[in-house]
Amino acid sequence: MTRRPTMRDVANAAGVSLMTVSRVVSGEPRVAPETIAKVEKAVRELGYQRDDIARNLRTKDRTSATIGLVLDDLANPFFATMARAVEDEARRRGYLVLVGSTNDELERERDMVSAFCAHHVDGLIVVPTAGSHTFLRARMKSGTKVVCVDRPAKGLDVDTVTVDNQEAAFRAVTQLLDHGHTRIAFLGDQHDIWTQQERFAGYLRALASRGIAKEPDLIRHGLRAKTDAHTAVLSVMGLPAPPTALFTSNDLITTGVVEGLGQLRQAGQPGTGSVALIGFDDVALADQLQPPLTVVSQDPAAIGTTAANLLFARIAGDESPPRSVVLLTRVVTRGSGELRPVAEDAAPRP
Amino acid sequence: MTRRPTMRDVANAAGVSLMTVSRVVSGEPRVAPETIAKVEKAVRELGYQRDDIARNLRTKDRTSATIGLVLDDLANPFFATMARAVEDEARRRGYLVLVGSTNDELERERDMVSAFCAHHVDGLIVVPTAGSHTFLRARMKSGTKVVCVDRPAKGLDVDTVTVDNQEAAFRAVTQLLDHGHTRIAFLGDQHDIWTQQERFAGYLRALASRGIAKEPDLIRHGLRAKTDAHTAVLSVMGLPAPPTALFTSNDLITTGVVEGLGQLRQAGQPGTGSVALIGFDDVALADQLQPPLTVVSQDPAAIGTTAANLLFARIAGDESPPRSVVLLTRVVTRGSGELRPVAEDAAPRP
DNA sequence: ATGAAAGCGCTAACAA
DNA sequence: TTGTTAGCGCTTTCAT
Numbered sequence: 001m002t003r004r005p006t007m008r009d010v011a012n013a014a015g016v017s018l019m020t021v022s023r024v025v026s027g028e029p030r031v032a033p034e035t036i037a038k039v040e041k042a043v044r045e046l047g048y049q050r051d052d053i054a055r056n057l058r059t060k061d062r063t064s065a066t067i068g069l070v071l072d073d074l075a076n077p078f079f080a081t082m083a084r085a086v087e088d089e090a091r092r093r094g095y096l097v098l099v100g101s102t103n104d105e106l107e108r109e110r111d112m113v114s115a116f117c118a119h120h121v122d123g124l125i126v127v128p129t130a131g132s133h134t135f136l137r138a139r140m141k142s143g144t145k146v147v148c149v150d151r152p153a154k155g156l157d158v159d160t161v162t163v164d165n166q167e168a169a170f171r172a173v174t175q176l177l178d179h180g181h182t183r184i185a186f187l188g189d190q191h192d193i194w195t196q197q198e199r200f201a202g203y204l205r206a207l208a209s210r211g212i213a214k215e216p217d218l219i220r221h222g223l224r225a226k227t228d229a230h231t232a233v234l235s236v237m238g239l240p241a242p243p244t245a246l247f248t249s250n251d252l253i254t255t256g257v258v259e260g261l262g263q264l265r266q267a268g269q270p271g272t273g274s275v276a277l278i279g280f281d282d283v284a285l286a287d288q289l290q291p292p293l294t295v296v297s298q299d300p301a302a303i304g305t306t307a308a309n310l311l312f313a314r315i316a317g318d319e320s321p322p323r324s325v326v327l328l329t330r331v332v333t334r335g336s337g338e339l340r341p342v343a344e345d346a347a348p349r350p
Numbered sequence: 351m352t353r354r355p356t357m358r359d360v361a362n363a364a365g366v367s368l369m370t371v372s373r374v375v376s377g378e379p380r381v382a383p384e385t386i387a388k389v390e391k392a393v394r395e396l397g398y399q400r401d402d403i404a405r406n407l408r409t410k411d412r413t414s415a416t417i418g419l420v421l422d423d424l425a426n427p428f429f430a431t432m433a434r435a436v437e438d439e440a441r442r443r444g445y446l447v448l449v450g451s452t453n454d455e456l457e458r459e460r461d462m463v464s465a466f467c468a469h470h471v472d473g474l475i476v477v478p479t480a481g482s483h484t485f486l487r488a489r490m491k492s493g494t495k496v497v498c499v500d501r502p503a504k505g506l507d508v509d510t511v512t513v514d515n516q517e518a519a520f521r522a523v524t525q526l527l528d529h530g531h532t533r534i535a536f537l538g539d540q541h542d543i544w545t546q547q548e549r550f551a552g553y554l555r556a557l558a559s560r561g562i563a564k565e566p567d568l569i570r571h572g573l574r575a576k577t578d579a580h581t582a583v584l585s586v587m588g589l590p591a592p593p594t595a596l597f598t599s600n601d602l603i604t605t606g607v608v609e610g611l612g613q614l615r616q617a618g619q620p621g622t623g624s625v626a627l628i629g630f631d632d633v634a635l636a637d638q639l640q641p642p643l644t645v646v647s648q649d650p651a652a653i654g655t656t657a658a659n660l661l662f663a664r665i666a667g668d669e670s671p672p673r674s675v676v677l678l679t680r681v682v683t684r685g686s687g688e689l690r691p692v693a694e695d696a697a698p699r700p
Numbered sequence: 701a702t703g704a705a706a707g708c709g710c711t712a713a714c715a716a
Numbered sequence: 717t718t719g720t721t722a723g724c725g726c727t728t729t730c731a732t
Contacts (some may be wrong), residue, residue, distance in 0.1 A: 002491055002492060003492070004492040004493065006708090006709055006710085007709065007710065008709080016718080016719090017718065017719050017720080018709090018710085018719090019711085019718070019719060019720080020717090020718060020719075022710070022711065023717095023718085026711085030717060030718090031717070031718085032717060032718085035717080035718085047488045047491075047492070049464065049467060049468055050468060050709090050710085051468065051470065051708095051709055051710070052465075052468040052469050052470075053403055053406055053407060053414070053468075053469060053470050053709085053710095054407055054708070054709035054710045054711090054724095055709080055710055055711070056403060056710090056724095057403060057404055057407055057708090057709080057710070057711090057724050057725070057726090058709080058710050058711045058712075058723075058724050059710080059711065059712090059724085060711085060712075060724095062724085064403070066448075066469070073434065074424075074430055074433050074434040074437060075427075075430050075431045075433075075434035075651075076430075077425075077427055077430065080424055080425050080426075080427065080430035080433075081425045083424050083425075083430075083449075084423065084424040084425035084451060087424060087449065087450060087451060088451075091450070096448050096450070096465055096466070096469060097448065097449055097450065098416075098446050098447065098448055098449075099433075099437065099447055099448075099449045100437060100441070100446070100447065101434060101437060101438075114399065115402075115446055116446070117399060118399055118400060118401065118402040118403075119402050119403060119416070119446060120401065120402075120403050138397045141352055141397075142352060142353070142354040142397075143354065255634055255635060258635060258638050259635070259637070259638060262637070262638045283634065283635065284605055284633065284634055284635070285605060285608060285609070285633065285634070285635050285639065287609070287612070288608050288609060288612045288639055288640075289635065289638055289639070290638075290640050301425075356724090356725060356726085357725065357726070358725080366702080366703090367702065367703050367704080368703090368704095368725090368726085369702070369703055369704080369727085370701085370702060370703075372725095372726070372727065373701095373702085376727085380701060380702090381701070381702085382701060382702090385701080385702085400725090400726085401724095401725055401726070403725085403726095404708095404724070404725035404726045404727090405725075405726055405727070406708095406726090407708050407709065407710090407724090407725080407726070407727090408707075408708045408725080408726050408727040408728075409708085409726080409727060409728090410708095410727080410728075412708085701732100702731100702732080703730100703731080703732075704729105704730090704731075704732095705728100705729085705730085705731095706727105706728085706729085706730100707723105707726100707727095707728085707729105708725105708726090708727085708728100709724105710723100710724090711722105711723095711724090712721100712722090712723090712724100713720105713721090713722085714719105714720085714721080714722100715718100715719080715720070715721095716717100716718085716719075716720090
């Protein structure tokens with residue numbers, strides 16, 4: 001292991017000044033062709049590569065050509081797809097991407113933002129956790145651009161990319177109502193997450209629009225893992241008056257619920273074969289399930305691309321007022337959301 | 351937008367020298383308690399944060415506390431899960447992670463490694479593309495540690511984490527043979543990828559062990575996208591003598607094939623309901639399919655964790671000879687791999 | 701316990 | 717066209 005060569009080394013090897021090497025390496029125009037050749041030869045022989053860290057220190061605008069991506073969980077397909085889209089936009093512009101998962105913990109988010117800023121990221125794309133985000137103001141004041149994605153950040157007025165969560169949930173639940181369901185369960189993630197609140201609000205609004213009162217037994221929040229959802233569906237389906245339809249508020253929960261229903265069906269529990277289901281977020285193989293899964297589909301790649309474009313516009317100097325972009329979702333009708341309630345599932349007569 | 355405060359600013363505000371601020375910020379022991387208090391007050395008031403980039407420049411060992419993760423595609427659940435595991439190990443040690451997808455293109459990989467090294471990463475975890483990786487030697491000579499994961503790098507002797515691809519494929523195909531299949535199709539990704547070669551070798555070895563000759567019609571390489579797999583399965587099932595079993599060599603292909611089979615079944619094509627299938631890589635909802643999907647399952651999180659541990663050991667100074675860790679896979683038997691060939695699918699009698 | 705000087709690898713600004 | 721000087725924000729080394 002040898003010491004990494006510096007410009008000084010290249011300059012000595014090529015018999016020119018350090019400054020000339022700098023010019024050649026940076027591709028500046030006013031250098032004699034023969035000099036360029038000499039320097040490039042030395043660069044090749046020594047395996048020299050410019051130190052971007054040092055360059056960044058001296059350079060006027062202190063632009064590091066790096067952005068930070070702070071999201072909930074990189075292992076979640078939704079965020080992974082979004083991350084890939086962000087990464088592609090970054091590469092197009094010669095930017096590198098630092099990435100980190102917060103697990104929806106505010107403290108982890110703060111630490112991560114702190115570390116990213118210490119490494120001089122030019123901008124941040126953040127999936128904000130629940131809680132106040134005023135701490136980001138200081139970062140923005142010192143020049144770091146910020147874009148929020150999937151959720152707005154509390155207490156912060158910045159560019160934000162979200163989808164029409166509440167409206168989409170309203171449409172999904174309305175579709176269940178249209179097929180004759182009145183006992184519709186809501187199975188959701190932690191309720192302090194903004195998207196969950198919105199989707200739940202859409203659920204309630206749909207029920208209210210038909211004059212149906214919400215029933216606490218049919219509402220479960222805080223399902224973090226697939227197994228939580230699995231347990232929850234067994235629980236609601238075991239109620240004296242079980243729901244005839246389910247609305248699941250993200251992909252993980254949907255997956256857990258499908259597994260739970262599969263287990264009940266196999267155990268021969270009556271009625272579980274015909275319970276209707278609409279999930280938020282599309283999932284792989286949804287159309288191969290029995291019945292095929294109806295979902296509210298959002299486009300994670302488009303969300304990532306949009307956020308990245310907003311961020312790079314800011315980095316390029318855009319000073320216009322913060323924008324809020326709401327992308328549209330669509331209900332993908334495949335079958336599970338169009339099942340009608342069967343007699344044995346109906347609520348007991350008065 | 352204000353200029354970011356420096357140590358000099360803090361020193362002026364606290365009425366001490368720059369050096370004292372440096373000591374306080376770095377948590378050095380020999381500073382008077384009152385001085386610490388003064389400095390910390392100034393730090394808080396100015397919102398000062400140490401510039402890790404500058405620090406890194408002067409610091410003796412030039413350790414950036416950053417690693418680079420170079421993988422095939424971050425949107426692929428397999429790599430996303432691996433990435434999350436790497437990220438967790440990095441955070442535990444106070445390291446940041448730069449990430450990038452190569453799309454299996456050597457040039458993109460070279461550019462990315464180059465950019466990561468220019469940003470002074472202490473180490474790289476690389477899913478190497480096909481092609482010679484001797485270019486990594488220069489990086490390693492100048493101190494960057496490298497660990498390969500999922501595949502070995504051609505021409506490079508470094509720590510590598512893989513799974514028992516060939517043996518696993520052999521076992522999977524043998525299981526199909528044990529259930530009476532003789533016409534088994536192989537549906538694979540680009541054949542220049544090492545894992546694909548290994549899995550194909552396992553397939554061939556299993557056939558050979560029963561004296562079954564390989565049949566070119568039943569072998570399809572180069573399926574990059576889900577749609578390729580979809581098309582390919584329609585094609586093989588449309589052969590005059592279609593296969594009675596399929597071996598799919600990664601998660602994407604498996605998904606595409608399941609969709610293709612679903613389409614055929616719906617179209618009422620005879621025999622497609624009973625075609626056996628074993629896929630490499632587990633997929634979500636596999637047990638909810640009809641029939642439930644038998645797969646070769648590997649543990650992407652364990653792979654990522656293992657690779658990260660190897661890398662950080664190297665960064666910590668481990669100089670022992672390169673290690674090659676082979677993690678084990680297991681066949682998860684769920685049903686689709688245990689179907690027996692039915693009469694109408696059998697090859698025509700001579 | 702604190703400070704002054706030097707310099708990490710590079711570029712900005714000026715000079716030749 | 718090329719070179720010289722200064723200095724980015726910090727840590728190292730040495731002095732006090």
